[in-house]
Amino acid sequence: MIDIGANLTHKSFDHDLDDVIKRSLDAGVEKIIVTASSISESKRVAAMTKQYSGILWGTAGVHPHNAKEAGDLFAETLDELIQNENIVAVGECGLDYFRNLSEPREQQKIFRIQLQIATKNSLPVFLHQRDAHNDFIGILKENESSVIDGVAHCFTGNKKQLKACLDIGLYIGITGWLCDPRRNQDLIDSIHYIPMDKLLIETDSPYLMPKALEKELKTRRNEPCFLPHIAQAIAELKKLDLGEVMLNTYQNSERLFFKQTQ
Numbered sequence: 528m529i530d531i532g533a534n535l536t537h538k539s540f541d542h543d544l545d546d547v548i549k550r551s552l553d554a555g556v557e558k559i560i561v562t563a564s565s566i567s568e569s570k571r572v573a574a575m576t577k578q579y580s581g582i583l584w585g586t587a588g589v590h591p592h593n594a595k596e597a598g599d600l601f602a603e604t605l606d607e608l609i610q611n612e613n614i615v616a617v618g619e620c621g622l623d624y625f626r627n628l629s630e631p632r633e634q635q636k637i638f639r640i641q642l643q644i645a646t647k648n649s650l651p652v653f654l655h656q657r658d659a660h661n662d663f664i665g666i667l668k669e670n671e672s673s674v675i676d677g678v679a680h681c682f683t684g685n686k687k688q689l690k691a692c693l694d695i696g697l698y699i700g701i702t703g704w705l706c707d708p709r710r711n712q713d714l715i716d717s718i719h720y721i722p723m724d725k726l727l728i729e730t731d732s733p734y735l736m737p738k739a740l741e742k743e744l745k746t747r748r749n750e751p752c753f754l755p756h757i758a759q760a761i762a763e764l765k766k767l768d769l770g771e772v773m774l775n776t777y778q779n780s781e782r783l784f785f786k787q788t789q
C-alpha cells in the first residue's frame with residue numbers, strides 16, 4: 528500500500544520517526560508521501576525523503592492557510608525544490624475558506640501560481656479544499672488543459688462535488704474521515720460513485736485517527752501503519768474485497784505520482 532498523505536514533519540513524530548516507519552512497513556505500507564504546507568516545511572520534507580530514501584517521498588508547496596506568508600520569492604524556491612527527484616507533487620495547495628487564515632484573494636493568487644508551476648514541470652498537484660468548492664473548481668478549470676493531473680486530498684464532499692472533481696480528471700483521496708460517524712454522511716453517500724481507478728487512500732497522520740482505533744488503542748495520534756483500516760472501511764462500504772481495494776489504490780498511486788520515477 529501507499530499512504531499518499533502523511534504529515535510526518537509534525538512535532539509529534541520528532542521522537543520516534545524510525546519506529547513509525549518500521550510499523551508502517553510491517554503493516555504493508557511500503558511508500559509514504561509526506562505532505563508539506565509551507566516552503567520551509569517543503570525543505571524539511573525534501574531532507575526527510577533523502578534520509579529514508581525509497582520509502583518516504585514528498586510534496587512541496589504552500590497550503591492556503593500559509594498563503595499570506597509565501598513571500599515574493601516563493602515561486603522561485605518552489606521551482607528549485609521540485610527538481611528534487613523525491614518530490615512527486617506540488618502541494619498541498621488549494622483554498623480553505625473554513626478558517627480563512629489567509630485572505631481568499633491571497634489564497635487564490637498563490638494557488639494559481641502553484642498550478643502553473645506544476646503544469647510547467649509535468650507534476651501532479653496535491654489539492655486541499657475546504658468550504659471553497661466553487662472557487663476551487665473554477666480556478667482548476669482556468670487551466671489550459673481540460674484535465675488536471677492531481678488528487679482532491681481528504682475528500683469529504685457530496686455526490687455533486689465529487690462529480691465536479693471527477694469531471695476535471697482528479698483522483699479522490701479518502702482518509703479516516705470516512706470512519707467518523709459524526710461527520711461522514713456526505714462521504715458515505717458519495718463513496719459509491721468513486722470509480723475504482725480514481726480512488727486513493729491516505730491517513731493524513733497525525734490527524735484524523737479513525738474513531739474505532741482511537742478507542743481501541745487509546746491514542747489520538749494517527750500513523751501510516753493504520754492505513755489498512757481505511758482500505759477496510761472502503762471495502763465494506765463498496766462491498767468489495769479488501770485485496771481489490773488495496774491493489775487498485777496502489778496502482779492508482781503509482782500511476783499518478785510515480786510514473787516518472789519508474
Ligand SMILES: [Zn+2]
Binds near residue numbers: 656
Ligand atoms: Zn489538507
